[in-house]
Amino acid sequence: MTTAYTAARQAFTDWGVDTEQSLAALAGIPISVHCWQGDDVKGFEQKSGSAGGGIQATGNHPGRARTPDELRADLEFAYSRIPGRHRLNLHAFYLDTDETPDRDAIEYHHFAPWVDWAKDQKIGLDFNPTFFAHAKADDNLTLSHPDKGIRDFWIEHGKRSREIAARIGAELGSAAVNNIWVPDGSKDVPVDRISARRRLESSLDAILAQPHDTAHLLDAVESKLFGIGVESMTVGSHEFYLGYAIRKNTLLCLDMGHFHPTENIADKLSSVALSVDRLLLHVSRPVRWDSDHVILLNDDILAMAQELVFADLLGRTHIGLDFFDATISRTAAWVIGTRNMQKALLRALLLPRDSLKAAETALDYTRRLILTEELKDLPFAAVWAEFCARHNMPTGRSLLTDLTAYQARVAARG
Numbered sequence: 387m388t389t390a391y392t393a394a395r396q397a398f399t400d401w402g403v404d405t406e407q408s409l410a411a412l413a414g415i416p417i418s419v420h421c422w423q424g425d426d427v428k429g430f431e432q433k434s435g436s437a438g439g440g441i442q443a444t445g446n447h448p449g450r451a452r453t454p455d456e457l458r459a460d461l462e463f464a465y466s467r468i469p470g471r472h473r474l475n476l477h478a479f480y481l482d483t484d485e486t487p488d489r490d491a492i493e494y495h496h497f498a499p500w501v502d503w504a505k506d507q508k509i510g511l512d513f514n515p516t517f518f519a520h521a522k523a524d525d526n527l528t529l530s531h532p533d534k535g536i537r538d539f540w541i542e543h544g545k546r547s548r549e550i551a552a553r554i555g556a557e558l559g560s561a562a563v564n565n566i567w568v569p570d571g572s573k574d575v576p577v578d579r580i581s582a583r584r585r586l587e588s589s590l591d592a593i594l595a596q597p598h599d600t601a602h603l604l605d606a607v608e609s610k611l612f613g614i615g616v617e618s619m620t621v622g623s624h625e626f627y628l629g630y631a632i633r634k635n636t637l638l639c640l641d642m643g644h645f646h647p648t649e650n651i652a653d654k655l656s657s658v659a660l661s662v663d664r665l666l667l668h669v670s671r672p673v674r675w676d677s678d679h680v681i682l683l684n685d686d687i688l689a690m691a692q693e694l695v696f697a698d699l700l701g702r703t704h705i706g707l708d709f710f711d712a713t714i715s716r717t718a719a720w721v722i723g724t725r726n727m728q729k730a731l732l733r734a735l736l737l738p739r740d741s742l743k744a745a746e747t748a749l750d751y752t753r754r755l756i757l758t759e760e761l762k763d764l765p766f767a768a769v770w771a772e773f774c775a776r777h778n779m780p781t782g783r784s785l786l787t788d789l790t791a792y793q794a795r796v797a798a799r800g
């Protein structure tokens with residue numbers, strides 16, 4: 387225990403906060419790290435083609451992972467510099483096999499090497515069907531496509547993804563969150579929105595018809611506002627999926643890049659939490675659009691973490707990350723982004739929430755303001771440093787050295 391932590395512990399104790407309790411709570415919060423930051427959302431199918439679907443990884447920093455083994459090596463390094471025990475969020479087009487199944491023919495054995503690896507790493511796995519980066523998604527329509535043949539192809543992909551995710555959850559003894567996001571939308575103003583939305587709803591119903599043990603599989607649906615090439619209408623809008631999640635009892639995925647730039651996503655948590663049982667977050671940082679920038683320890687992330695803690699939502703929220711920056715080291719992006727989410731959660735856990743809530747309940751907004759501003763000077767960093775020390779994790783210059791050295795080792799990949 388460092389002297390800085392001892393002093394910090396006393397400072398928080400003076401505010402009625404037990405830092406040991408906060409550290410223990412943080413250690414129990416898994417973050418689902420997204421595989422697709424490691425290779426710029428390209429996947430490992432033996433097919434060409436960009437991500438499409440209105441998402442875009444920009445940049446060409448050397449060192450992109452090109453194979454499952456390279457991606458797992460990068461992930462192992464990243465997890466070795468992130469305190470705590472976490473999860474991997476895997477997309478269906480990251481299959482690890484010499485076979486070349488089409489999306490409607492994927493099977494569990496195509497992902498078994500990932501499950502074996504997750505067992506060795508003692509991490510959980512989450513899953514995502516991949517409804518983009520495929521010729522049958524070139525119209526930016528999949529589950530809502532007017533052509534039944536195309537819808538049936540994607541429905542089969544969705545069904546198989548659930549089967550695979552459920553098997554993964556059973557194998558690892560930890561429910562896999564299977565998150566459905568489709569890029570469906572239109573570049574220009576449509577004239578028949580409701581038909582597209584009825585087709586999407588019907589396709590989702592077909593995918594979700596097969597019941598699964600929620601100890602193995604948790605179904606999530608992810609809304610969006612727009613994408614590149616689908617600027618005028620997204621079939622799976624927030625309103626569509628909020629209603630769908632309530633009626634079908636699925637998780638609702640809120641991605642921080644999927645709303646108008648002025649919207650406060652943290653504010654949505656307590657509202658949707660009154661109607662849906664469980665939530666999935668894609669913590670991201672939009673810059674002018676859904677640009678998927680690496681998250682900073684900024685007000686948006688701090689507000690998200692504070693809502694999770696103050697509204698007591700940690701127990702029913704799965705925290706996933708979603709950003710892909712190809713202009714920097716991809717392993718550094720994972721490490722910095724995940725640690726920033728942890729820092730934000732720790733800061734929220736270290737706040738005297740009862741005192742803050744009491745001031746608000748008493749309508750004593752002066753006291754609330756004095757508290758919120760004075761509390762910003764508390765020694766949060768010393769408690770974070772203690773958390774890292776207890777997990778034998780580097781900070782500051784030694785973290786910089788480690789991240790730089792690893793990137794130098796993979797840069798030769800080109």
Ligand SMILES: C[C@H](O)[C@H](O)[C@@H](O)C(=O)CO
Binds near residue numbers: 422427441477608668
């Ligand atoms: C790769 C993911 O499915 C994708 O990022 C999705 O979650 C999303 O946010 C699309 O904008």
Ligand SMILES: [Mn+2]
Binds near residue numbers: 608708
């Ligand atoms: Mn997302």
